């Protein structure tokens with residue numbers, strides 16, 4: 001049965017999508033030699049902006065509304081996930097559900113009026129969970145049905161936190177929402193960790209902020225991801241950092257290259273494997 005990981009933070013621009021894309025790609029490389037479902041990763045992009053799909057499924061990311069994620073969320077009965085799934089060009093074991101921006105914006109508007117509006121994603125992907133090792137869900141930077149559906153469908157939450165004073169202090173609303181989802185739907189949801197992102201060693205307060213995070217969430221702070229132009233360039237090249245900065249000769253399962261960003265996201269992949277076993 002797949003481990004489901006939702007990447008969430010209600011604050012915008014903190015590295016949710018970068019983390020979703022690189023975690024999904026990293027797991028796909030790392031698990032590529034496993035047999036069948038143990039090698040397969042599914043990326044679900046709950047953000048109508050669709051930026052995660054741009055990196056994971058560029059060229060294939062868009063579908064007509066009836067064959068997109070929005071139909072899974074709003075149609076009764078929903079279309080079969082199996083039928084609409086696609087796989088990434090780089091990694092044959094990395095799959096995604098194509099999107100449709102307009103239909104997804106419409107879906108977020110009508111969902112509050114639909115029955116069982118919090119558990120529609122969960123129900124829609126249930127039939128395919130046995131075919132994947134991991135499902136990675138990216139979320140929009142807003143509270144609402146799209147984020148709640150992601151949480152109700154998930155076993156684990158990974159929270160990227162921008163390494164700034166504001167970043168550390170702004171998580172209360174998300175924690176409230178997770179608590180409510182636990183109470184009403186999924187008591188077993190685990191916080192996989194807090195991931196410091198956009199970490200800048202040049203700034204004097206960085207160390208202090210990392211220590212503050214450790215103090216607030218002892219034992220739950222993951223090794224930080226530093227600012228890196230490789231991550232920004234990979235994103236604007238519509239790909240992940242492991243494809244953008246590959247090792248000279250990739251050994252099976254090898255993720256890290258000379259690029260620090262690949263080393264740091266490789267470390268996250270190992271932490272996720274260790275934290276979900």
Ligand SMILES: Nc1ncnc2c1ncn2[C@@H]1O[C@H](COP(=O)(O)OP(=O)(O)OP(=O)(O)O)[C@@H](O)[C@H]1O
Nearest residue numbers: 012013014015016017018141198226227228232235
């Ligand atoms: N470690 C990093 N180093 C440099 N640039 C980064 C890093 N992480 C993310 N970025 C860049 O910062 C911007 C915001 O990142 P990203 O899209 O991952 O954040 P987000 O939380 O998903 O944003 P939103 O809330 O809008 O969905 C992007 O342009 C991305 O390329």
Ligand SMILES: [Mg+2]
Nearest residue numbers: 016017047051
């Ligand atoms: Mg995003």
